[in-house]
Structure formats: C-alpha cells, structure tokens
Amino acid sequence: MKKYITCVIIAFFATVAVSIAAPPDKDAMMAKEKAAWQAFKDKKPDDFKKIVSANMVAVYAEGMSDMQKELADMQKWDMKSFAISDYKVTSYGSGTVVSTYKVKVEGTYDGQDQSGTYNAASVWKNQKGEWQAIFHTNVKEATATKFGG
Numbered sequence: 001m002k003k004y005i006t007c008v009i010i011a012f013f014a015t016v017a018v019s020i021a022a023p024p025d026k027d028a029m030m031a032k033e034k035a036a037w038q039a040f041k042d043k044k045p046d047d048f049k050k051i052v053s054a055n056m057v058a059v060y061a062e063g064m065s066d067m068q069k070e071l072a073d074m075q076k077w078d079m080k081s082f083a084i085s086d087y088k089v090t091s092y093g094s095g096t097v098v099s100t101y102k103v104k105v106e107g108t109y110d111g112q113d114q115s116g117t118y119n120a121a122s123v124w125k126n127q128k129g130e131w132q133a134i135f136h137t138n139v140k141e142a143t144a145t146k147f148g149g
Contacts, residue, residue, distance in 0.1 A: 024097065026088075026089045029089045029099055029124060029131070030084065030087045030099075032051055032124070032133075033084060033087070033099055034084060035047070036048060036051045037084070037103070041077075041082060041107075043075060045071050048071070052133045053125070053133060056133055056135065057135055058135065058136045058137060060138065060139070061139055061140070076109055076110045078107050078109075079105060081105070081106045081107070082103055082104065082105050083104045084102070084103050086102045087101040095125060095126040096123065096124070097131075098122070098124075099122045100120070100121045101120055101121075102118065102120065103117070104117045105117075117140070118138040118139060118140050118141065119141060120137065120138035121136070123136075
C-alpha cells in the first residue's frame with residue numbers, strides 16, 4: 001500500500017511539474033497579445049503593465065523603447081482599431097515563446113496617420129507562473145514597388 005501511495009504522489013507531482021513547464025497554446029498566447037494591444041488602444045496603463053514586463057524593451061523604425069516610453073506613447077496614440085492575423089507561436093523551451101503576426105492598425109500618432117499593416121513580433125517569458133511580454137517590435141509594411149521595364 002505504501003508503494004502505491006508513493007507512486008500516486010510521484011505521478012501527481014510529475015503531472016503538476018509538466019503542466020507548469022508546458023508552453024502555452026497558440027490561442028492562449030494570442031489572447032494575451034490581443035489583451036496587450038487592447039490595453040494600449042484603450043489607454044489603460046495598469047492593464048498593460050499586467051501583461052507586459054516592467055523591464056520590457058521594444059524596437060521600432062523610429063527607435064528603441066522601454067516601459068516608460070511605451071506608456072508615454074500610449075497617450076499620443078488615437079487608435080481606432082487593430083486586427084491581428086497570421087498569428088504563429090514558436091516555443092524555445094518551457095519558459096520562452098516568440099510570437100509573429102501581422103496587425104492592421106487604424107489610427108493616428110501625435111496627429112499623424114499611422115494606419116496600415118505592420119509585421120510584428122513579441123517575446124514572451126514565463127515569470128513566476130505568468131506569461132509576460134519582454135520584447136516587442138513592429139514595422140509597417142512597405143508599399144510594393146514594381147521592378148522591370
């Protein structure tokens with residue numbers, strides 16, 4: 001009987017360890033990505049900080065960013081809408097994933113139209129049982145140019 005109970009306890013803890021270490025599924029990560037965008041769009045810094053690490057870094061065409069700059073930029077955006085598509089998640093071990101996707105944005109930044117489709121990526125890290133974005137980038141897609149003659 002002792003062996004049976006010991007085996008059950010070991011199996012239980014092994015299951016818990018695997019479930020904690022298992023990378024999240026695509027839908028769960030996309031929900032987090034959308035929640036970060038929604039918090040940014042709605043100008044809700046407290047909600048944004050729940051999803052994005054305080055130590056996050058970002059790279060954009062116009063320069064580098066950190067949490068302080070992201071929150072300042074949030075106030076300069078008037079984002080009407082965003083739509084994420086082509087979402088993919090790649091796991092790098094049990095605690096890190098990279099998401100890549102396209103995001104169609106309608107809105108202005110500091111009064112200038114920034115509408116368009118952006119190629120985006122985020123790095124997510126499991127920190128104390130919570131997935132948080134630690135890196136983000138997005139670059140507006142260039143308009144196609146025809147070559148030839």
